[in-house]
Amino acid sequence: MYTKEARGKEQPHIKCLVRGNDIQLKPEEIVRQLYLMVLIRDYKYPKDRIQVEYGVSFGREKKRADIVIMDKDKPSDTYIIFEIKNPKLKDGKEQLRSYCHATGSPMAVWTNGESITYWHRKDPNHFEEIKNIPNVYQSLADILQIKWTYRDLEANDELVKNKRTLSSKILELEDEILANAGVDVFEESFKLIFSKLYDEILSGSDKDNRQLEFINSGQTDSELYNKIDKLFKRAMNKWESVFTSGTKIRLQPSHLAICVAGLQSYKLFNSNLEVVDDAFEYLVNKSSKGEKGQYFTPRYVIDMCVRMLNPQEHETIIDTAAGSSGFTVHTIFHVWKQILERKGIEQTHYMTIEKKPQECDDYVNEKVFSIDFDEKSVRVARTLNLIAGDGQTNVLHLNSLDFSQWDERTKEDEEWIDTYNNGFKKLKKLRTDENSNKYFNFDILMANPPFAGDIKETKILSHYDLAKKTNGNNKPKVGRDILFIERNLNMIKPGGRMAIVLPQGRFNNSSDKDIRDYIAERCRILAVVGLHGNTFKPHTGTKTSVLFVQKWDDELCPRKDDYPIFFATQQMPGKDNSGEKIYRMANNGERDLDHNQHLVVKHDLFKHDPQDEDGIAEAFIEFAKKEQLSFFV
Numbered sequence: 001m002y003t004k005e006a007r008g009k010e011q012p013h014i015k016c017l018v019r020g021n022d023i024q025l026k027p028e029e030i031v032r033q034l035y036l037m038v039l040i041r042d043y044k045y046p047k048d049r050i051q052v053e054y055g056v057s058f059g060r061e062k063k064r065a066d067i068v069i070m071d072k073d074k075p076s077d078t079y080i081i082f083e084i085k086n087p088k089l090k091d092g093k094e095q096l097r098s099y100c101h102a103t104g105s106p107m108a109v110w111t112n113g114e115s116i117t118y119w120h121r122k123d124p125n126h127f128e129e130i131k132n133i134p135n136v137y138q139s140l141a142d143i144l145q146i147k148w149t150y151r152d153l154e155a156n157d158e159l160v161k162n163k164r165t166l167s168s169k170i171l172e173l174e175d176e177i178l179a180n181a182g183v184d185v186f187e188e189s190f191k192l193i194f195s196k197l198y199d200e201i202l203s204g205s206d207k208d209n210r211q212l213e214f215i216n217s218g219q220t221d222s223e224l225y226n227k228i229d230k231l232f233k234r235a236m237n238k239w240e241s242v243f244t245s246g247t248k249i250r251l252q253p254s255h256l257a258i259c260v261a262g263l264q265s266y267k268l269f270n271s272n273l274e275v276v277d278d279a280f281e282y283l284v285n286k287s288s289k290g291e292k293g294q295y296f297t298p299r300y301v302i303d304m305c306v307r308m309l310n311p312q313e314h315e316t317i318i319d320t321a322a323g324s325s326g327f328t329v330h331t332i333f334h335v336w337k338q339i340l341e342r343k344g345i346e347q348t349h350y351m352t353i354e355k356k357p358q359e360c361d362d363y364v365n366e367k368v369f370s371i372d373f374d375e376k377s378v379r380v381a382r383t384l385n386l387i388a389g390d391g392q393t394n395v396l397h398l399n400s401l402d403f404s405q406w407d408e409r410t411k412e413d414e415e416w417i418d419t420y421n422n423g424f425k426k427l428k429k430l431r432t433d434e435n436s437n438k439y440f441n442f443d444i445l446m447a448n449p450p451f452a453g454d455i456k457e458t459k460i461l462s463h464y465d466l467a468k469k470t471n472g473n474n475k476p477k478v479g480r481d482i483l484f485i486e487r488n489l490n491m492i493k494p495g496g497r498m499a500i501v502l503p504q505g506r507f508n509n510s511s512d513k514d515i516r517d518y519i520a521e522r523c524r525i526l527a528v529v530g531l532h533g534n535t536f537k538p539h540t541g542t543k544t545s546v547l548f549v550q551k552w553d554d555e556l557c558p559r560k561d562d563y564p565i566f567f568a569t570q571q572m573p574g575k576d577n578s579g580e581k582i583y584r585m586a587n588n589g590e591r592d593l594d595h596n597q598h599l600v601v602k603h604d605l606f607k608h609d610p611q612d613e614d615g616i617a618e619a620f621i622e623f624a625k626k627e628q629l630s631f632f633v
Helices: 027-041 093-103 140-144 149-155 166-176 185-201 221-238 253-263 275-285 297-307 327-341 358-367 376-389 403-412 415-428 465-471 480-491 509-521 616-627
Strands: 001-006 009-015 022-024 050-058 061-070 078-084 107-111 116-121 126-130 315-318 368-372 395-399 440-447 490-501 523-530 544-551 566-568
Touching: 001 022, 009 253, 009 509, 027 078, 050 093, 061 376, 078 093, 093 116, 126 140, 166 185, 166 253, 166 275, 185 221, 185 253, 185 275, 185 376, 185 616, 221 253, 221 523, 275 368, 275 376, 275 465, 297 327, 297 490, 297 544, 297 616, 315 327, 327 358, 327 368, 327 376, 327 440, 327 509, 358 368, 368 376, 368 415, 376 395, 395 415, 440 480, 440 616, 465 480, 480 490, 480 509, 509 523, 509 544, 523 616
Parallel strands: 078 107, 315 368, 315 440, 368 395, 440 490, 523 566
Antiparallel strands: 001 009, 009 022, 050 061, 061 078, 107 116, 116 126, 490 544, 523 544
């Protein structure tokens, strides 16, 4: 200290440790200079990161924060804001909080030289007191020492605690953040779910001790962004061919911080794919699917089909209009159950972070195939299949109907070859003719093809008999779903079986008799299950039914002229008129959870739990055994 004349008197002064100019030492300034000394000497913050009398804007008004430490990665952002007071004063804490609100600073410190308080601003409305602030070598996470393992995630899972869905949380984030962030909502949400799935799977062998990385644990926004971006890059290296090389998270760090905090308590790995499927159904339908008249099939409809067709470990399966591959992935679960039972292994979750027997991976890698023409859906499907198949998948980006162009596409498109060629090689091995992509030898096919729009391209129509039958001499155009009937029947071998979702009109319109005759000539019609009119709401109110058939074969399905057919109609809709799922309620008036802690959709397509009444699937299985159908003998 030194004295210097001020207003006619000698007053104590000091050279400011940050600004370098002469400052008169009033009581508050003494506290500030002492604290600056502590920050520089003890906490090791460089002077170029410290600002004094930092301007904070409140509309047209600007106020001055006593001390601010700036973010090391984004020097224009505040990291810690300090409110300094005269030792006799106790006020200023609300003003300090307003500075944090205005700047987004994650930490705040109030002191009058005698007492000191440190805060972590967890969200705009919540300040949590902490024991100290980090030094220059630490992060807020080091101070908070938050423990967040897979076990902690299980114990705090929002899906169970508050009986929420992941899609409802994404919708909430979209309303609050994503819609105004200037980004593609599908892409950025997908990247976050992709990263979180990878983070959870890394804890497979150490659920109790490994710290999960997908958590907003007190880093600055830029520190958190760097951490999540590194996690995303590692996930891309593990599961290649979902994102192109060099893809980055495009959310701003401040937006990312809110999204991570919102999603961190949702456990994605569960006994099935309902959690992430629910979210992807919302995202993909929103971004592209509805334009083509194709909508994700509700998982309870898929499960009914899988139970009724009863896939086996030695059988191949394909979905030619796969969406997120719900049919094939739930078939995987069905077969895995058989494998685990055969090996005497207790059944846990199917979509699990635990290692499965090699036979489980082999089945996914060699027997399961999916095709879709929508690039976003293919990437979702590849993600789910890559996880199930331990890094390999046969999900292909192709137009199922335009099969004559497959070879041309697969020879000329280098990026396509890099991504899909391994799966395509396996697919070609199942062709009946090695020089043609028209006929295949699949055991099972399940699909929900697009309904909307007619196919008008002559080069496509020329390959289909049904195009000639339904067209006559009219202008050449044929309903997309009609071509899928023929295409799918050509994909399965004699004795092979198929489940396909079709518009109800195909079953009873007099003008569609030729289509019905075409099917009956080639197959035994096993069953028709009428789905409720709300099944595909809110996307469409089209009434649909599922057709189950088995191709005639001397051994597996001998031809008959007269035979019984199983008919059923869904009575419990599963969704209300607005398309919201109707969940089963427990006796206490709350949403019911099954033994896997999942919400249970109220439907009658199959028996969800052992104590439930039989559904349509169980009734069909009884019928199939009575009729001695080959896949239930």
